[in-house]
Amino acid sequence: MSGIHQFVPMLHRFDAVGEHTRALRDQLAAQGVTTRIYTELPDPETVDETRPYLAYEEEAEPGDVLVYQFATESVMARWLAARRECLVVNYHSVTPPRFFAPWNNGIARLQVDSLYELAEIGPRADLGIAVSEFDAAELREAGCASTVVIPVANVATPPTPPDPVTAERLRRERDRRRQEDAGGARWLSVGRLAPNKGHHDTVAALFVARMTTDPGARLTLVGTPSEPNYAHALRHYVISLGLSGAVDFVSSIDDAQLSAYYGASDVLVMLSDHEGFGVPLVEAMARGVPVVAYDAGAVSEVLGDAGVLLTRKHPRHVVSALHRLLGDPAECERLMAKGRERVAGMDLANAGNRLVATVRALADDAMAPGGTGAARS
Amino acid sequence: MTPEDAIPDATVSDDGPEPDEVELLAGFDRLRPQGGLKWGFDDAMRRLSERGTGTGAAGIPWEGLPEDLWQRGRSARIGQRFVGDVAGVLASTLAADARKAADAAMDDRLVATWDALRYLAARMESLASRVDPIGALLDEPLEPIPEPDVSVWSDMLAGWFGSPHSSGPVIVGESGDGELTATLRRAGHRVCGVEPRGWEVWRTFGDPGPEDCVVFSEVAEFLASAEDNSVSGVVLVGVVDRLELSGKLGLLGNTVRAVGPAGTVVLLVSDQAAWDENLPAVARDLAPGRPLHPETWLFLLRRFGVVDLQWHPSPDGSMHALVGTVGR
Numbered sequence: 001m002s003g004i005h006q007f008v009p010m011l012h013r014f015d016a017v018g019e020h021t022r023a024l025r026d027q028l029a030a031q032g033v034t035t036r037i038y039t040e041l042p043d044p045e046t047v048d049e050t051r052p053y054l055a056y057e058e059e060a061e062p063g064d065v066l067v068y069q070f071a072t073e074s075v076m077a078r079w080l081a082a083r084r085e086c087l088v089v090n091y092h093s094v095t096p097p098r099f100f101a102p103w104n105n106g107i108a109r110l111q112v113d114s115l116y117e118l119a120e121i122g123p124r125a126d127l128g129i130a131v132s133e134f135d136a137a138e139l140r141e142a143g144c145a146s147t148v149v150i151p152v153a154n155v156a157t158p159p160t161p162p163d164p165v166t167a168e169r170l171r172r173e174r175d176r177r178r179q180e181d182a183g184g185a186r187w188l189s190v191g192r193l194a195p196n197k198g199h200h201d202t203v204a205a206l207f208v209a210r211m212t213t214d215p216g217a218r219l220t221l222v223g224t225p226s227e228p229n230y231a232h233a234l235r236h237y238v239i240s241l242g243l244s245g246a247v248d249f250v251s252s253i254d255d256a257q258l259s260a261y262y263g264a265s266d267v268l269v270m271l272s273d274h275e276g277f278g279v280p281l282v283e284a285m286a287r288g289v290p291v292v293a294y295d296a297g298a299v300s301e302v303l304g305d306a307g308v309l310l311t312r313k314h315p316r317h318v319v320s321a322l323h324r325l326l327g328d329p330a331e332c333e334r335l336m337a338k339g340r341e342r343v344a345g346m347d348l349a350n351a352g353n354r355l356v357a358t359v360r361a362l363a364d365d366a367m368a369p370g371g372t373g374a375a376r377s
Numbered sequence: 378m379t380p381e382d383a384i385p386d387a388t389v390s391d392d393g394p395e396p397d398e399v400e401l402l403a404g405f406d407r408l409r410p411q412g413g414l415k416w417g418f419d420d421a422m423r424r425l426s427e428r429g430t431g432t433g434a435a436g437i438p439w440e441g442l443p444e445d446l447w448q449r450g451r452s453a454r455i456g457q458r459f460v461g462d463v464a465g466v467l468a469s470t471l472a473a474d475a476r477k478a479a480d481a482a483m484d485d486r487l488v489a490t491w492d493a494l495r496y497l498a499a500r501m502e503s504l505a506s507r508v509d510p511i512g513a514l515l516d517e518p519l520e521p522i523p524e525p526d527v528s529v530w531s532d533m534l535a536g537w538f539g540s541p542h543s544s545g546p547v548i549v550g551e552s553g554d555g556e557l558t559a560t561l562r563r564a565g566h567r568v569c570g571v572e573p574r575g576w577e578v579w580r581t582f583g584d585p586g587p588e589d590c591v592v593f594s595e596v597a598e599f600l601a602s603a604e605d606n607s608v609s610g611v612v613l614v615g616v617v618d619r620l621e622l623s624g625k626l627g628l629l630g631n632t633v634r635a636v637g638p639a640g641t642v643v644l645l646v647s648d649q650a651a652w653d654e655n656l657p658a659v660a661r662d663l664a665p666g667r668p669l670h671p672e673t674w675l676f677l678l679r680r681f682g683v684v685d686l687q688w689h690p691s692p693d694g695s696m697h698a699l700v701g702t703v704g705r
Contacts (some may be wrong), residue, residue, distance in 0.1 A: 022545070102409040105420050172500060200405045207401065211579055233408035240593075241575035314394035 093276025
């Protein structure tokens with residue numbers, strides 16, 4: 001019996017691509033579609049949910065649709081490109097290698113390989129699904145003739161309620177700082193500690209803010225240290241700027257705890273150099289946190305006019321924008337209202353259904369007389 | 378000095394980055410590992426590991442003799458032509474063949490070689506993780522270490538450097554609040570301060586003094602990457618007390634190399650008793666290094682080839698000055 005099967009290099013829990021893959025599988029299965037997840041390498045935590053990709057050669061059925069979750073380099077890309085089944089590339093953006101080159105040559109090489117693989121699998125794909133128009137343009141540039149944009153399916157809408165314990169702890173900390181007369185603005189940055197995320201620019205801006213407009217400003221960085229050299233340098237930078245007591249590094253938290261951090265923050269600062277979508281933008285808008293973001297990748301597409309979009313991000317420019325915004329409560333309120341409207345307009349709650357419907361339509365087409373699946377199988 | 382103490386006038390701008398912002402961001406870029414020893418080792422290991430899967434290491438094919446070789450006729454230059462056209466190709470081919478032969482001969486031993494390299498890599502990781510045990514242990518730097526008071530030597534400093542050189546700047550590390558750089562600048566020297574504390578860098582930029590050069594970097598790393606004979610002199614203060622012994626020795630070696638013959642080296646070092654007395658117990662116990670006795674410094678400087686050494690004892694018992702010239 002034909003099915004819609006997904007291929008992902010590794011299936012991780014609490015990872016954006018991993019959760020996306022699992023959510024899509026669950027929705028397909030709920031609709032009675034035969035679906036399996038194949039991986040290049042097993043993750044011990046999810047090994048029971050996956051099968052080795054080479055096993056598919058024995059399990060292939062005429063009319064199958066294969067969905068490749070493309071986020072990084074994998075031998076599966078070329079293997080899939082050489083197969084005859086109807087192929088969908090669900091593209092999750094490849095960070096350009098130039099960001100990693102000075103920090104981790106190994107990752108940079110993998111990113112280069114990823115781009116080569118994209119150029120091989122792109123023209124072969126019957127459909128490319130991107131989370132943003134920015135990513136769709138990359139897919140088209142790689143030779144993918146047919147693309148659709150469906151925003152990420154795994155953003156919690158409405159937002160998960162804040163974890164009460166974390167929220168209470170953050171509230172007490174704020175009260176204590178107010179008593180110490182050091183209650184400045186609370187900045188939040190969310191994203192992996194990786195070079196393209198521009199966290200160092202945020203730290204530099206915080207330093208300048210504390211030296212000029214807001215001596216009590218603080219920053220919470222929520223993100224997994226995914227590139228060790230960069231993460232280590234970031235901590236060193238914080239110390240050398242005398243910001244040890246003003247910057248908190250937070251990682252390994254769940255959605256409810258993350259909600260608490262959003263709730264305890266005055267502004268989301270996002271100075272990333274490359275974003276295929278920008279989930280934190282949506283999270284902040286949905287939770288009524290104003291956003292100041294650098295205009296890179298899909299940021300302007302996602303944020304629209306519901307936040308402050310920066311065309312430059314040197315420290316004084318960022319500080320100036322934050323100072324103006326946070327000093328204008330009416331403007332903050334206006335942007336927060338706009339943000340909520342914008343997120344509602346994205347209809348993210350139905351993104352998963354749209355994704356499934358799109359892939360199922362392709363599968364139906366493949367099985368129809370003269371369809372791609374019938375012709376190739 | 379805390380960062381808050383150094384707050385200059387609030388100035389925000391929509392223009393491009395100012396020089397202080399550029400230096401602030403450059404300070405982060407200098408933390409990139411690219412080009413370092415560990416980076417090079419890791420990269421070499423990776424290239425070795427990937428060998429055979431990539432496109433490298435292909436042998437050079439025999440291209441044969443140039444077809445027109447014998448048609449060129451006999452001339453006085455035939456020898457040169459032979460070397461260029463034949464021997465060149467032959468040498469390349471032989472080199473490629475030799476490499477193949479060596480690889481083939483190594484086949485049996487290759488596994489052991491790989492194992493040795495991998496153990497070396499693991500050893501390197503282990504050593505690297507021990508470089509900064511205090512930093513790994515603590516979330517914050519040892520800020521209680523007091524700022525050295527260099528004012529007692531400020532007036533004499535310019536005299537030790539004599540007339541300004543045209544060969545390169547005088548490096549002051551750590552330049553702190555800029556007192557020593559200002560003194561040398563007034564005496565006509567080109568000066569560059571090196572300072573690892575961002576708030577001091579920021580404050581220096583905030584003060585009037587457009588000719589100031591301040592680099593946001595660790596002094597040891599700055600001098601390690603300085604070219605030979607590229608500076609006319611070096612003043613070291615603060616960092617010489619804090620570094621652990623091997624760091625002190627590395628710093629001295631790079632200082633002498635960067636200064637070159639006839640250049641001046643000045644060390645302003647804390648008095649051991651004063652250091653012990655003034656430092657909080659936690660900082661005293663956990664600081665990676667402690668001041669050396671001036672006699673020890675003289676011994677080390679001599680070993681590194683510094684001559685005409687003078688020890689100027691501290692007038693107030695806090696900080697000694699050691700002055701010398703790099704030998705020719």
